[in-house]
Amino acid sequence: MTTRVAVAGATGRLGSLVCEIVEADPAFELVARLGRASDTEAGADAHLLVDVSHPDASPAIVERALARGQRVLVGTSGWSEDRLTALAATVAATPGAAVLVVPNFSLGSVLGTALAQIAAKFYDSIEVIEAHHPGKVDSPSGTAVRTAELMAKARNGRPVDAPHADQSPRGELVAGIPVHSLRLAGVVAKQEVRLGGDGEVLTITHDTHSNAAYRAGISAALHALLTAQGLTVGLDGVLGLSGLAGSGAGVSA
């Protein structure tokens, strides 16, 4: 039996790739390509909804899908710790619900974030610099927010040294870690985590050169969602990386 899939954000850069992957996979049938102007009832008969739309629209799209009993894959950015906490409560109150939130579908990004979590325990001076294409509407990126939140968590409440963080050129503080955002022609996506210590700086860099980087992660996430239960955040478990960065690295509920 094929799984019927609806895609919210289907006309976008990521959405068109998701549609292509779903259409090429015999396990799935693409039944709805949804955009901003789509009827809210469109795609209601799908088993699985993929949301790759806009950070402002994503919570309502996910909530509607859960109310219909659809399994949900979220690739949209903007799912900070606060939003995830609220989503975890909704999922817990919805019998049989399955939601997979993936801040970044690329293997290298997942590994980069895991390595940053390990390193964050050993350095007190940490900053994140992310760069994206000029079409990106939100900043900081969802990946940078998630990376900063997970590094802060790995430090068990030990604050990062972020001098003069009240000055706007010092970036935006996310979980106490300064994050700097560039929107630059010629860039697809890039993230650097810089960790400063006595006489040294460790830099963990990930470069996305094209959307092809997301292909394998999207496919793995779609298949993982067929049997998933509850709320899962990140591809760590799906890619066999659970435990790499310590307990509960990429899982929030």
Ligand SMILES: NC(=O)C1=CN([C@@H]2O[C@H](COP(=O)(O)OP(=O)(O)OC[C@H]3O[C@@H](n4cnc5c(N)ncnc54)[C@H](OP(=O)(O)O)[C@@H]3O)[C@@H](O)[C@H]2O)C=CC1
């Ligand atoms: N997890 C990951 O690995 C990745 C995540 N992303 C994230 O995915 C999201 C989409 O990125 P991208 O494809 O580049 O964006 P695009 O701007 O190319 O596409 C956005 C899509 O969302 C739709 N949309 C916009 N606003 C709304 C709304 N208010 N309600 C419903 N649908 C809406 C648009 O529909 P319409 O055409 O009708 O306006 C369009 O189909 C972003 O949050 C981005 O950060 C991106 C790349 C990788």
Ligand SMILES: O=C(O)C1=N[C@H](C(=O)O)C[C@H](O)C1
């Ligand atoms: O908008 C993008 O392009 C991307 N968005 C995601 C994010 O905000 O982290 C993932 C990736 O960085 C590409």
